[in-house]
Amino acid sequence: MISRLNNSNLLIAFDYLKKDPVMSFFISKFGNEIDVNERNNSNHAIALCNLIIEQQISFKAAITIKKKFLDLISNKSNKQILELENSKIQKIGVSFKKVEYMKNVLSFFTETHLDLDNLDQNQIEKKLIEIKGIGKWTIEMFLMFVVLKPDIFSFGDLALINSIKKNYGITDKNEISKLTLVWSPYRTVASLLLWFSIEKNIFYDLNNKS
Numbered sequence: 001m002i003s004r005l006n007n008s009n010l011l012i013a014f015d016y017l018k019k020d021p022v023m024s025f026f027i028s029k030f031g032n033e034i035d036v037n038e039r040n041n042s043n044h045a046i047a048l049c050n051l052i053i054e055q056q057i058s059f060k061a062a063i064t065i066k067k068k069f070l071d072l073i074s075n076k077s078n079k080q081i082l083e084l085e086n087s088k089i090q091k092i093g094v095s096f097k098k099v100e101y102m103k104n105v106l107s108f109f110t111e112t113h114l115d116l117d118n119l120d121q122n123q124i125e126k127k128l129i130e131i132k133g134i135g136k137w138t139i140e141m142f143l144m145f146v147v148l149k150p151d152i153f154s155f156g157d158l159a160l161i162n163s164i165k166k167n168y169g170i171t172d173k174n175e176i177s178k179l180t181l182v183w184s185p186y187r188t189v190a191s192l193l194l195w196f197s198i199e200k201n202i203f204y205d206l207n208n209k210s
Helices: 010-017 021-033 044-054 059-072 078-082 086-090 096-112 121-128 136-145 158-168 173-183 187-200
Strands: none
Touching: 010 021, 010 187, 021 187, 044 059, 044 078, 044 096, 044 136, 059 086, 078 096, 086 096, 121 136, 158 173, 158 187, 173 187
């Protein structure tokens, strides 16, 4: 099993997932467009700030706000970002609460000098859940996109669940849970393909299972 995803070992995951006809269809249609490093960031505090921006807003809106945020913090250290007026961050489209959460993250990493690279998945989850504003979904996204764990699935992500409903024609929670187990140990890669299906508006034809 792959311990950490990268674009080189992505093909191993694809080979495993191809036994699922829907996944096989996705891989043939847009597998070559998947980039596991697309949202990776070695600055873990900023990576989490970006995920806080993404909480409960559309994918397109998140892209716009994250770009403004990256422009705002360009060439600034985490400490300098922490010292920015809250109102300056709010002006780019971030709510008052989210600014507080982002500052909580920056404070936590500034004070603890936490090195997540040396922690296992459970240790990372325990550390991050201590930060106000960081919940289960944010941690799952962090494990997928930043720590690059290969076997993460988020049942709290509506886009993922909607993609399953559309591509597999199932709505029952237990059936969805069983389906995700078929993709293990590469549920992260399956998730990337499911998201891409929604973004590209490309869906498996349930009436023509070929």
